[in-house]
Amino acid sequence: MIDIDFLIVFIFILAVNYILLNSLAKKHSFFNKGLVNKLYWFHVAFFVIYFIYGLANRSDSYEYYFDALNMGESWGSQFRSGTVFISFFAAPLVNIGLSFLSVSFIFSWMGYIGFVYAYVYFKENIPIDVKVFGRFDLLTLLLFLPNMHFWTASIGKGSMIFMGLMLFTYAIKFPxxxxxxLIIGGFFIYMVRPHVMLFVLVGVMVGILFGKGKTSIGIKLLVIVASIGFLAAASSSILAVAKLENSENVVEDFEEFTGATAAKLKSSADSGVSMSNYPLPLKLFTFWFRPLFIDSPGIVGQFSSIENLIYLLLFAKIINMRFVRFILKAPYMVKMSAIVFLLSSFALTFVMSNLGIIMRQKSMVMYFGFFVIYYFLGLEKWKYLEKMKQKNIESVTTV
Incomplete structure (x- = not known):
C-alpha cells in the first residue's frame, strides 16, 4: 500500500518539474518538452524497477535511509564529504516523517534532473541531429539507456553526483x-565524491587553456583562479578520500590504497575480476565495456551487456585519424569533457575489480565520453552537408 506522504511527494515533484521544464523551454528554443516528459516517465519506470529489485537484493539504499533515521542529535556533526553526506542529506527528509519510498523517489528525481541537464548540455553545444546504426537518433538513444537510469533511481551516490555533474557542466559554458x-552542481559533486571534483576542475582548466572558443580572457582567468583556489582549499579533503592527507609519498601510498580497495571490492561479490595485473588499455576496456554477455553477473548484467555493446560500437566510430585531428583542435567544452572522462576512468580502473560496482560507477562519467563522440559525429555530418550544398551551388552555376 502506498503511503499518503508518497502521494504528496509525487504530486509536489510533478509541480516542481512542470515549473523547471517550462523555465528551460523559455531559455532554450531547442528544448523539447515532449521528449523530456517521456524521459521523466521512463525514469519513473526504472525507479519502480529498482525498488522491486531492492526488495529481492538488499541494496545500500536501505542502509543510507536507516543511517539517516538514526542520526538524531548528531546530524549537525555529520556534515562532511563522502558516503556519510547521503545520509546527512536524507536525515531532514526522514525526520519530517517521509517513508523510505518517498525519500527514494526524491533521490530518483535528482537523477532525472541529471538527464534533463545532460540533454541541454548536448543540445546547446551540438544543434545538429545525428543518426547512428542506420536510423536511430543518437541523443535520444543516449538519454534512454536503461543502465544509466537504473543506477540513478534510488537513494545513493549515483543519482546525486550525476545531477551535480550535469548541472555543473551545463553551467560552465556561461559561468x-x-x-x-554552477555552485549547486559543484557542491553536490564535491560533497559526494571530492576526487571527482578534482577531475572536473582539471578538465575545466585544460579545456579553457587549450580549447577553441569565444570565452573572454577575463572569464578564463576568473574560472582558472577560482578552480585553483578551490583545489588548494579542498586539497586535504580530496586526499582524505584515499587517506593520503598526511602522506609523505603520495604515489606509493596511493598504489597501496588502490590495491587494498580493489582486493576488498573483489572479495565482496561473486562478480569480481582480477584487474590488478591488467595493462592499462585492458583496464580501461573492462571499465568502459564490460560485462559483455559471457561475464555478466545476473539478469542486470545481461541487460548491461547489451548497453555495453552499444558503447563499444559508438566508440568504434572515433577510431580514425579524423578524430585525432578533431580532438587536437576541439572547442573547450569538448576538451573539458574528454579530460574529465579520461581522468575519471583512469582513476576508477585502479580501484574497480567488481563488475557489479563497475556498472554502477561508470554511469557518472560515460556521458562525458558520449558528448565527445556526439560532437565529432555532428561535425562530420555538418561538413558533409556543407560539401553537398557547395556541390549543388556549383552544379547550378555551371548550368
Missing part, C-alpha cells in the same frame, strides 16, 4: 550567467 547552477 557568469549561470553562477547559481
Amino acid at each position: 557568469q550567467k549561470r553562477i547559481f547552477t
Whole structure:
C-alpha cells in the first residue's frame, strides 16, 4: 500500500518539474518538452524497477535511509564529504516523517534532473541531429539507456553526483550567467565524491587553456583562479578520500590504497575480476565495456551487456585519424569533457575489480565520453552537408 506522504511527494515533484521544464523551454528554443516528459516517465519506470529489485537484493539504499533515521542529535556533526553526506542529506527528509519510498523517489528525481541537464548540455553545444546504426537518433538513444537510469533511481551516490555533474557542466559554458547552477552542481559533486571534483576542475582548466572558443580572457582567468583556489582549499579533503592527507609519498601510498580497495571490492561479490595485473588499455576496456554477455553477473548484467555493446560500437566510430585531428583542435567544452572522462576512468580502473560496482560507477562519467563522440559525429555530418550544398551551388552555376 502506498503511503499518503508518497502521494504528496509525487504530486509536489510533478509541480516542481512542470515549473523547471517550462523555465528551460523559455531559455532554450531547442528544448523539447515532449521528449523530456517521456524521459521523466521512463525514469519513473526504472525507479519502480529498482525498488522491486531492492526488495529481492538488499541494496545500500536501505542502509543510507536507516543511517539517516538514526542520526538524531548528531546530524549537525555529520556534515562532511563522502558516503556519510547521503545520509546527512536524507536525515531532514526522514525526520519530517517521509517513508523510505518517498525519500527514494526524491533521490530518483535528482537523477532525472541529471538527464534533463545532460540533454541541454548536448543540445546547446551540438544543434545538429545525428543518426547512428542506420536510423536511430543518437541523443535520444543516449538519454534512454536503461543502465544509466537504473543506477540513478534510488537513494545513493549515483543519482546525486550525476545531477551535480550535469548541472555543473551545463553551467560552465556561461559561468557568469549561470553562477547559481554552477555552485549547486559543484557542491553536490564535491560533497559526494571530492576526487571527482578534482577531475572536473582539471578538465575545466585544460579545456579553457587549450580549447577553441569565444570565452573572454577575463572569464578564463576568473574560472582558472577560482578552480585553483578551490583545489588548494579542498586539497586535504580530496586526499582524505584515499587517506593520503598526511602522506609523505603520495604515489606509493596511493598504489597501496588502490590495491587494498580493489582486493576488498573483489572479495565482496561473486562478480569480481582480477584487474590488478591488467595493462592499462585492458583496464580501461573492462571499465568502459564490460560485462559483455559471457561475464555478466545476473539478469542486470545481461541487460548491461547489451548497453555495453552499444558503447563499444559508438566508440568504434572515433577510431580514425579524423578524430585525432578533431580532438587536437576541439572547442573547450569538448576538451573539458574528454579530460574529465579520461581522468575519471583512469582513476576508477585502479580501484574497480567488481563488475557489479563497475556498472554502477561508470554511469557518472560515460556521458562525458558520449558528448565527445556526439560532437565529432555532428561535425562530420555538418561538413558533409556543407560539401553537398557547395556541390549543388556549383552544379547550378555551371548550368
